[in-house]
Amino acid sequence: MRKTVKKLICAVLVLVITVVMLGGCGNIAGSASGGTRYLYLTYNTATDTFKGLLANEMVKAAKNEGVTIDVYDGTESADDQVAKIKEAAQEGYAGIIIQAVNADTAKQIEIAANGLPVVFVNNKPEDDLLKADKYIYAGSKETQAGELQAEWVINKLGNPKKLNVIILKGVEGHAATVGRTKAIKYTLKENGVDANYVFNDYADWSEDLALQRMKMFFRTGQTVDAVFCNNDTMALGVIKAFKENGIDYSNIPICGVDATADGCASVKAGEMSMTVLQDAEGQAGIAVKAMQLLSSGKSISALEGASEDCKAAWVPFTVVDSTNVSQYQ
Incomplete structure (x- = not known):
């Protein structure tokens, strides 16, 4: 019962506060308000360590760049994500960053965005579902x-x-x-x-x-x-x-x-x-920078890590073992 009430309250707050927290996403940090607003869709941040970390880093990256990211921590439902994007396309957002529940729904996500640029993170769609300098992937191989x-x-x-x-x-x-x-x-x-x-x-x-x-x-x-x-x-x-x-x-x-x-x-x-x-800070940083370029009608070609076809911006993985683990704690 308490969980249901919490979800209802959060649903109202989605139009009011900077970071939307639905269904137990209290581990996500807030963000400073900037001139341009983007929507970041994720899910299960309370139970998935990396999802929660990436959401926090996304907010920090936006603050560093002087823009606003509203975080929508929804259900593990592709339909829920598509419905939210349809709303966002009419609410003044300049672009969508999304950790898709199902990467195979990329086409539906892009259609729902109604012309807004989309940056996919942490779950890469197939290349034929991406479009240079419009619908791209930001993350690691x-x-x-x-x-x-x-x-x-x-x-x-x-x-x-x-x-x-x-x-x-x-x-x-x-x-x-x-x-x-x-x-x-x-x-x-x-x-x-x-x-x-x-x-x-x-x-x-x-x-x-x-x-x-x-x-x-x-x-x-x-x-x-x-x-x-x-x-x-x-x-x-x-x-x-x-x-x-x-x-x-x-x-x-x-x-x-x-x-x-x-x-x-x-x-x-x-x-x-x-x-x-898996560098959450690096992935969030490059996702936000890529979105700034795309929402301004620019190419990601000059962005560090950008692929030649401008469909992706890559952040390398790094081995962590007993010889260097102290650097990452």
């Missing part, structure tokens, strides 16, 4: 994260010829899930590793689901040499599973992605082997 994980494990284990591998994946169909997983497999194969995938399943970015999946794996009686997770939160669930089952994992690399605060703390403690920094 998901394949790079999986590639860096696999290369790190290969080097750590001394260029092994065979490995028993576990992969715990994010939400099915998400661009990060697809890109990171594909790159892990490709990189292992290209480096001559005969990978036996003893367990390969979705854990939906969740620590609890990762814990459950690992318990399922332990019941098979198989051994594992390396565990790759599509994000830090799942890697923490893996570590918890090893601990709860009294299994020594000191020689088993457990890899994550995002370099969240909890992930870095785990690396520092010698538990998670490594993570890959």
Whole structure:
């Protein structure tokens, strides 16, 4: 009942306050008011560490650039996002930045924007759904994260010829899930590793689901040499599973992605082997700068990290392990 009331109150405030907070998004920072207003649509920020971090960084980036971003933390519904964009197109916004629930709905999102530029973040649509200097993606190449994980494990284990591998994946169909997983497999194969995938399943970015999946794996009686997770939160669930089952994992690399605060703390403690920094600050900064250019009718071509076709602005991933984790805490 309290949650329902909170949602109703927030729905009224969406037209009044700078940052919209629906359904438990109180972890999102506020923003200073600037001359130009953009709408940032996201979801599940209260339960997804990186989504919450990216929303906070989006607000900070807007403040640094002297513009306003209203954050709409909606439901995990593509229809909800499209409906909100239709409203925004009539409410004086200069552009839409969106963490799409489903990247395959990019065309519907672009139509709903009614001529406004759109910057997609954290879930990349296919290239044919993007348009140069109009509908673009700002973020990191998901394949790079999986590639860096696999290369790190290969080097750590001394260029092994065979490995028993576990992969715990994010939400099915998400661009990060697809890109990171594909790159892990490709990189292992290209480096001559005969990978036996003893367990390969979705854990939906969740620590609890990762814990459950690992318990399922332990019941098979198989051994594992390396565990790759599509994000830090799942890697923490893996570590918890090893601990709860009294299994020594000191020689088993457990890899994550995002370099969240909890992930870095785990690396520092010698538990998670490594993570890959998904630079929320960098992604938010380039998204806002790209939107400023697009909403002024300009090209992103001169923006650092811009692709040659002007459909994307890239922020590189960075390996974080025991040698440099203190730099990211």
